[in-house]
Amino acid sequence: MNASGAKCMTSEELYNLSNSGAGTLITKSCTISPREGNPSPRYVDLKLGSINSMGLPNLGFDFYLDYVLEQHESGNDDIFFSIAGLTLEENIEMLTRVQNSDFRGIVELNLSCPNIPGKPQTGYDFERTNEVLNKIFYFYTKPLGVKLPPYFDLVHFEMMAEILNQYPVQFVTCINSIGNALYIDDESAVIKPKGGFGGIGGAYVKPTALANVRMFYKLLRKDISIIGCGGVETGKDVFEHILCGASMVQIATQLMKEDTRIFSRLISELEEIMSSKNYKALEDFKGKLIEL
Numbered sequence: 001m002n003a004s005g006a007k008c009m010t011s012e013e014l015y016n017l018s019n020s021g022a023g024t025l026i027t028k029s030c031t032i033s034p035r036e037g038n039p040s041p042r043y044v045d046l047k048l049g050s051i052n053s054m055g056l057p058n059l060g061f062d063f064y065l066d067y068v069l070e071q072h073e074s075g076n077d078d079i080f081f082s083i084a085g086l087t088l089e090e091n092i093e094m095l096t097r098v099q100n101s102d103f104r105g106i107v108e109l110n111l112s113c114p115n116i117p118g119k120p121q122t123g124y125d126f127e128r129t130n131e132v133l134n135k136i137f138y139f140y141t142k143p144l145g146v147k148l149p150p151y152f153d154l155v156h157f158e159m160m161a162e163i164l165n166q167y168p169v170q171f172v173t174c175i176n177s178i179g180n181a182l183y184i185d186d187e188s189a190v191i192k193p194k195g196g197f198g199g200i201g202g203a204y205v206k207p208t209a210l211a212n213v214r215m216f217y218k219l220l221r222k223d224i225s226i227i228g229c230g231g232v233e234t235g236k237d238v239f240e241h242i243l244c245g246a247s248m249v250q251i252a253t254q255l256m257k258e259d260t261r262i263f264s265r266l267i268s269e270l271e272e273i274m275s276s277k278n279y280k281a282l283e284d285f286k287g288k289l290i291e292l
């Protein structure tokens, strides 16, 4: 599937995704009110990936709720709805409306956008994450997972897993971009927001993404699925995410580069790898990384 943010903001983009070879789709992370996002240039393709500081441009909660409800009416409930309130109160307001709606799909709560000036990434504040989940699961009973930032310290993996294991979280998406990187061309930053600081995606982040998938696969309750995200360009990348423990993968940078044709290419490349190894199903190799 796409990662939230990649080609999933407008009706046309969502239509294209739903008519692609993707297994499912996720909507752009939304806030209650529509947002323009950060000033441009705010997304730049790099040799080994991308840098972005989009700032959550989106058409507002009502637009995406209408979209997922329309999908529900046409019998499509296998859909992900991304929510990224700028405050806990905003998340509670949106999720209360989702809870009270006919939506039967899955919410991905984005706790990791690195691009809003003045707003910390919730996923790096363990106490706050616990408070957010506590307040949300007090009333929210539909399937919900969280999109996490990348972690780099083994103790942080353990701290986050301990929090997540207390709640009926259905999945985690690992990882959002590696936030606040700086890419320079000649003498200039390549994006405008935040003095050129932005989230890095693509091949640069694949080893970090795989490590996050792997650690959470080991530390989380077995009923919490992992969605791998980071550096997926080929069927081999998909294979490696699944080998580390992912049940699904999301694609952002390479979807931006290649468009929705990427999904059928990845599926056939993955199928080729599986048949060369005589694997019939993802379960045959999911989580079975050989550790030396």
Ligand code: SIN
Residues within 6 Å of the ligand: 004, 005, 029, 052, 053, 054, 055, 056, 057, 110, 112, 113, 114, 115, 116, 176, 177, 199
């Ligand atoms: C953005 O809109 O800035 C990207 C979304 C994210 O990183 O969560």
